[in-house]
Every structure is written in structure tokens, then in C-alpha cells.
Amino acid sequence: VLAGQHYYVVKGKAPITGAGLVGRVLEVGRRASRVLLLTDISARIPVVIERTRDQAVMAGNNSENPELHYLPRDVDIKVGDRIVTSGVGGNFPPGLPVGEVTSTANGHIFIQLYAQLDRMEYLRLVNYNLPGILSDDLGIDTSKASIIPSVAGRALPGVE
Numbered sequence: 001v002l003a004g005q006h007y008y009v010v011k012g013k014a015p016i017t018g019a020g021l022v023g024r025v026l027e028v029g030r031r032a033s034r035v036l037l038l039t040d041i042s043a044r045i046p047v048v049i050e051r052t053r054d055q056a057v058m059a060g061n062n063s064e065n066p067e068l069h070y071l072p073r074d075v076d077i078k079v080g081d082r083i084v085t086s087g088v089g090g091n092f093p094p095g096l097p098v099g100e101v102t103s104t105a106n107g108h109i110f111i112q113l114y115a116q117l118d119r120m121e122y123l124r125l126v127n128y129n130l131p132g133i134l135s136d137d138l139g140i141d142t143s144k145a146s147i148i149p150s151v152a153g154r155a156l157p158g159v160e
Contacts, residue, residue, distance in 0.1 A: 020114030
């Protein structure tokens with residue numbers, strides 16, 4: 001991301017496109033930031049299957065299609081089911097669109113992300129100011145994050 005502290009970016013912001021969640025901001029420098037994509041093998045986010053309300057963890061696997069883990073054994077999951085953030089853990093608010101189930105082969109459940117990571121040009125970085133594991137684990141002072149001035153209307157390189 002070609003925006004850093006200079007443009008009020010802080011760790012934990014949610015990079016999104018018009019289609020859905022992309023990942024989260026991991027590191028912030030003066031003029032650039034590093035985003036952990038949902039497809040990265042290190043990425044784990046709590047999600048929910050919108051139709052059934054069953055919770056799971058979506059895990060990146062360094063491919064285009066992350067997998068769902070930790071589902072109940074009796075889950076009724078179908079190809080086409082919509083996956084959204086669950087809000088558990090305080091990373092993201094509930095209901096952010098993530099993707100949909102594309103296959104359920106051999107006990108693996110794969111997700112096609114709504115955001116087309118290979119076609120991204122601009123990201124919107126959103127700070128939901130949620131107290132949760134981000135503030136605990138990453139050292140974010142959420143009281144200061146809530147008073148960061150808005151940069152709406154400014155043309156920021158790499159940020160919509």
C-alpha cells in the first residue's frame with residue numbers, strides 16, 4: 001500500500017475494495033504500509049456462514065482460494081454459501097463480505113474471495129476502532145486512533 005503514517009494509516013485497519021475484505025494492515029512506515037492478504041498462509045480470520053450462522057476460521061493457504069476450518073461436524077454447507085466476518089475477537093465488525101463457498105471436496109471447504117486480489121488498483125483503509133485483540137496484540141492505542149483527522153477528499157496514492 002502506498003500510504004503510511006504520513007496519511008494516517010495505523011496497524012489493524014481493514015483494507016477493503018468495493019467487493020469485500022482484502023486483509024489487514026500489519027506494518028506501517030512513514031509513506032508505505034504492509035497488508036497481510038487473506039490468501040497468505042499466515043492469515044486467519046473468524047467468519048460465519050451467513051445462511052446457517054455457523055462460525056468458522058478462514059485460513060489462507062497461499063492459493064487463490066482460502067479454506068474454512070473448525071466447522072461443526074453437522075454443518076450444512078453448500079456451494080454458493082456467502083461467507084462474512086463474524087466479529088469474534090474484535091478484528092473486524094460482523095458482516096463484512098469475504099467470499100463464497102466454491103467447493104467442498106475431500107473434507108476441504110474452499111472460498112472464492114469477493115475481492116479480486118490480482119486486479120486491485122485501489123484500497124479503502126477502514127479503521128473500525130474496535131477494542132479487541134488488535135489493540136492487545138499489536139499495541140494499538142485505540143483512544144488515539146479515534147481522534148485521527150479524516151483525510152476524506154484528499155487524493156491519496158494507492159488509497160481510495
